[in-house]
Amino acid sequence: MNKLLCVICLIISLLSQVSAKELTFGVSISNSAQREAFYTLARQFEEANPEVTIRFKALTSEVYKQAFPNYLQIDKHFDVLYWHSGQRLFEYAEDGLILPITQLWKDNQLDLAFDHSVSKSLIYNGDVYGVPISYYQIGFYYSKPLFKQLNLHEPQSWDELLSMCQVLKEAGVPPIFIGTKSNWPATAWFDYLNLRLNGLAFHKDLTAGKVSFLDERIKKVFETWLQPMKMGCFIEEHQYLSWEEGLPYLYRDLVGMSMLGNYVIQNIPDSVVENIGFFPFPLVQTDQPSFEEAPIDVLLIPKNANDPDLAQRFLAFASQPNIQKELNATLGVLSPHSAAQGETSSLVKEAYEVLSNASGVSHYFDRDATKAFADQAMPVIDAFMVNQDIEKTLAKLEEIRLANFDSTN
Structure with missing residues (x-):
């Protein structure tokens, strides 16, 4: 048994x-x-x-x-x-x-x-x-108490964003937090400015290596981006900061805003999340449809x-x-x-x-481009926020494009 x-x-x-x-x-x-x-x-x-x-x-x-x-x-x-x-x-x-x-x-x-x-x-x-x-959507998160204190409203246009930066600067507050020690925030700015100025189809062609970085339309992107840099809109020494380090600045009203993915909401303490507002990247020119970045x-x-x-x-x-x-x-x-x-x-x-209301979406530079191209191009875009040299940046990006693609547009 x-x-x-x-x-x-x-x-x-x-x-x-x-x-x-x-x-x-x-x-x-x-x-x-x-x-x-x-x-x-x-x-x-x-x-x-x-x-x-x-x-x-x-x-x-x-x-x-x-x-x-x-x-x-x-x-x-x-x-x-x-x-x-x-x-x-x-x-x-x-x-x-x-x-x-x-x-x-x-x-x-x-x-x-x-x-x-x-x-x-x-x-x-x-x-x-x-x-x-x-x-997730990449857009601006801002301090509601700070905006209320300075009588600021969510900007609808690029010019309104720049004007808002000036008000924050005069109040002694860094207008925009960006952490370019992280590998993606600067490129997200580039993506949005290219989408706002040149549209989704052009942006896709660019990430596919079909457009020269010496094209005047790309130069316009960097010239537009240079405006807030020259105004001092971005927090100083951002090259030593990661994107995560900006969150306490944001919910403690020590910075005006930061462009982030909405996954950051889970990193904001429940006690202060109601003090954080959101707005999309503003239009740069009114005749361009609103395309968004959504990985x-x-x-x-x-x-x-x-x-x-x-x-x-x-x-x-x-x-x-x-x-x-x-x-x-x-x-x-x-x-x-x-x-x-x-x-x-x-x-x-x-x-x-x-x-839901966007005319189309891109998925972010390093998801729309090949890995080799993105890995080489993104550090150059990061560096632009420090050296602010348009010609040098465009020449280097074009060199990278030609090294990665057969096309020589």
């Missing part, structure tokens, strides 16, 4: 081992709210699939970006990875390092769930390569995934509107799913309204 029980127990143990599944999930995080959001997503999937255990690996944003190519090419532990849509996705799809999920997309009717502008940032050579989970984050399956079928189940789960609604409520950003727009903060609602 004892032998029989031992055999039965052994069989049960073996069956449980066979049926147990493990999925390894890698994500990029910038704050504790992001860690909580993705951890909750993993636990929700486990609850819906009791036979599955998720191994969760989170790295800070810059570390993750550096590690990501190895995760695809060398490391064979990951089943699902967090990444970005657009050119950054397409490069790895072209190299055959990501599995297409076209059938999953069709089976779950995701074309009905996501806008065409979202889905086309996932499609390479007719195949879909990721499930979009979040996106999209996705989940993808590496070609070397241990369990591609389980990974597809996880992506299908993450595409559900109720899951995306909860995920993005915790992240403090927006869901690209049309049925996942729930209750959220007033700042997130304002950002959503801006994107």
Whole structure:
């Protein structure tokens, strides 16, 4: 009898081992709210699939970006990875390092769930390569008490923004915080000025290497950008500051405003978040439609995934509107799913309204350009905010363009 029980127990143990599944999930995080959001997503999937255990690996944003190519090419532990849509996705799809999920997309009717502008940032050579989970709008966050004290109003035009900077300067307050020690804030300014002056189609051609940086239209972008620099609108010694360091300045009324993604809302203490306002990048010329910057984050399956079928189940789960609604409520950003727009903060609602009314969106320079081009060009754009030398900057950017693209427009 004892032998029989031992055999039965052994069989049960073996069956449980066979049926147990493990999925390894890698994500990029910038704050504790992001860690909580993705951890909750993993636990929700486990609850819906009791036979599955998720191994969760989170790295800070810059570390993750550096590690990501190895995760695809060398490391064979990951089943699902967090990444970005657009050119950054397409490069790895072209190299055959990501599995297409076209059938999953069709089976779950995701074309009905996501806008065409979202889905086309996932499609390479007719195949879909990721499930979009979040996106965010880049715009200005400002101190409401400071604006009220100085009788300032949200600017509608570039000239109004410059006038507002002058008022803040005269009051002894740095008008605009920017942290160019971080690799993206200066390029976001460049992107927006190019969109406002030259439009979305031109901007896409530029990031694709089809436009010379010696073009007069690009020179106009830098000339326009130079105006607030010469006025002293930006906080001093910004090259030694990161974007995160600006948040305490903002909610302690020590700076007028800062241009950021709306994911920063989760980094602002609840006690002061009501004192923060939002406005989009103002129009520079009235005849140009309002295009916005809205990076999209996705989940993808590496070609070397241990369990591609389980990974597809996880992506299908993450595409559900109720899951995306909860995920993005915790992240403090927006869901690209049309049925996942729930209750959220007033700042997130304002950002959503801006994107809903936009004539089109770009995804940010390093997501619209190739990695090699962006990695070389963005530090030059950062440096412009220190050297303020237009001719030198344009010449260097053109040199980089010619080194990365066959076209010599």
